[in-house]
Amino acid sequence: MKQKRRSVIPLYDESGDTLQSRPVCKRDPEQPSLPFDPVPQRVEPCLALLRPTPPEGPEWLYEIKWDGYRLAIHIEPHAVRIITRGGHDWTHRFPKIAETAKKLGVGTAILDGEAVVLNKEGYADFGALQRSLGGRGGKRTSTEAVFFAFDLLHFDGHDLMKTELLVGRHxxxxxxxxxxxxxxxxxxxRGDGAELLANACSMGLEGIIAKHRDRPYRSGRTGDWVKIKCVQSESFMIVGYEQSAAARGGIGSLLLVARRGDTWVSVGSVGTGFKTADSEYLRKTLDKLRTKTPAVPLKGKNYVFALPTLIAEIEFRGWTDDGNLRHASYKGLREVQDNAAVFDMKTLTVGK
Structure with missing residues (x-):
């Protein structure tokens, strides 16, 4: 049964006039039912800046920080496309999400959001999402994934990226x-940012996102969106491993680096968080990337160095005085298509 199209509540300005987009170009013959703004093939996402404390004030909107893969759903007249942050088409990897998007009853739209897999407590589980996709480089489709939409960039022929956040949210x-x-x-x-963060942390969530209500959608890290984490989690490059006969899979720890501008800098290692299957896959893959020249100066008789290719998501509790990760734990590998950015040490000095 075809789903009935839902009516949209009109928006009005302070004078009572209806807010409508104005035509900015000629009609696209490929989109005969859209007399206004053409739908872009891809939108570079707005990214959140990391801050230690949440911004306060009525101009800020708060949301849960989802621990998954950033995606954009493009709903078109006769198709749905699911695009990763890196611009790759992953429609086939998320069939349930694509199927649901087709039934939303809209002509065209672009939804910005995050795909996650929820654990039994109802929290996003990054490892579970990866497993549902078959791990890094896997070819499986995820039927468990849920897409949480947090912004609307285009809707029925109207470009909403020039409007304030609340228009799209409405x-x-x-x-x-x-x-x-x-x-x-x-x-x-809703509520005080500091209290919301404390509640999120007590529930075991990754953190919260603060977004400026009155700003338009701007690609990149502009500061309009801010992320505040309970437990820090960032992406680091793996440049080798420490061999261990006692450890399952033969890996005692992974050697990690971050960026400092255009160079690599060591941030220590991680020796917890990976299961036997993870260790076996990592060792097999890193052995294929072996190199005699380490990416950064490191000395260890049991070290095996690898070309900087694999990006790992690492959870940690902070930084030591000499720039190493404290209490690091491995969460999983990032997909190339996910376009994850390796942590840049310069951001440690960014002010509040």
């Missing part, structure tokens, strides 16, 4: 109301 909440399980709205969390 429309998004309207047509996602009562949506099927695989596509949901990332709800706004």
């Amino acid at each position: 429309l998004l909440s309207d047509f996602l109301e009562g949506a099927i399980w695989a596509v949901q709205l990332s709800q706004e969390a």
